[in-house]
Amino acid sequence: MTQPAVDGPVQHTGEPAHPDRPLTLPAEMKAVQQPGHAGTPWRKAAVIAAAGIPVGLLWWLLAPSGLNLLTRNPDLAAGTNTATWLPRDLVLAGLCLLAGCIAGSFVAGSKHAQPAPGTVILVVLAGAAGSLLAWGTGLLSAQWWGAPADTSASASVAFSLRSYAVLAIWPAAIALAIFLNSLFPGSGGKARS
Numbered sequence: 537m538t539q540p541a542v543d544g545p546v547q548h549t550g551e552p553a554h555p556d557r558p559l560t561l562p563a564e565m566k567a568v569q570q571p572g573h574a575g576t577p578w579r580k581a582a583v584i585a586a587a588g589i590p591v592g593l594l595w596w597l598l599a600p601s602g603l604n605l606l607t608r609n610p611d612l613a614a615g616t617n618t619a620t621w622l623p624r625d626l627v628l629a630g631l632c633l634l635a636g637c638i639a640g641s642f643v644a645g646s647k648h649a650q651p652a653p654g655t656v657i658l659v660v661l662a663g664a665a666g667s668l669l670a671w672g673t674g675l676l677s678a679q680w681w682g683a684p685a686d687t688s689a690s691a692s693v694a695f696s697l698r699s700y701a702v703l704a705i706w707p708a709a710i711a712l713a714i715f716l717n718s719l720f721p722g723s724g725g726k727a728r729s
Contacts, residue, residue: 588666592673640713663707
């Protein structure tokens with residue numbers, strides 16, 4: 537014996553005669569459910585770019601020929617010592633790498649919600665702005681609180697950045713962190729099966 541085909545939902549004994557329809561919310565109601573969701577990429581980008589100010593201050597505080605709190609070696613306190621030029625750039629490079637990794641993991645999303653391509657571009661540009669702000673803040677800090685330097689021998693005697701490629705580390709680290717998170721999204725708090 538064969539049963540006739542049924543079009544539509546099947547009604548079982550004890551169920552109401554009208555099947556429940558899935559509740560669909562209009563777009564206005566969905567926006568209410570997720571407060572602040574529309575401005576989130578811009579806020580994240582603003583925070584990432586503004587982080588350049590403390591990074592620049594840290595660069596001047598820690599780097600040789602700056603305040604030199606990292607080594608506290610008096611031989612590395614003056615920019616006339618050419619041995620300070622590379623470590624000065626490396627301190628900014630390390631700070632930009634750290635800031636980029638933190639910002640990238642902050643934006644990377646979760647296993648189920650990856651950032652949109654526009655968001656990725658926005659935060660990478662914000663990382664570039666942050667690295668420029670860090671550079672400018674470090675130079676401004678050196679002018680305000682540092683000792684005056686005689687730059688007649690070389691412009692690098694003053695607190696400065698010799699390798700401008702360092703400025704690309706922050707946005708590159710953001711892009712790399714987002715890329716790695718999309719490849720290896722993690723378990724999202726659940727055990728993998």
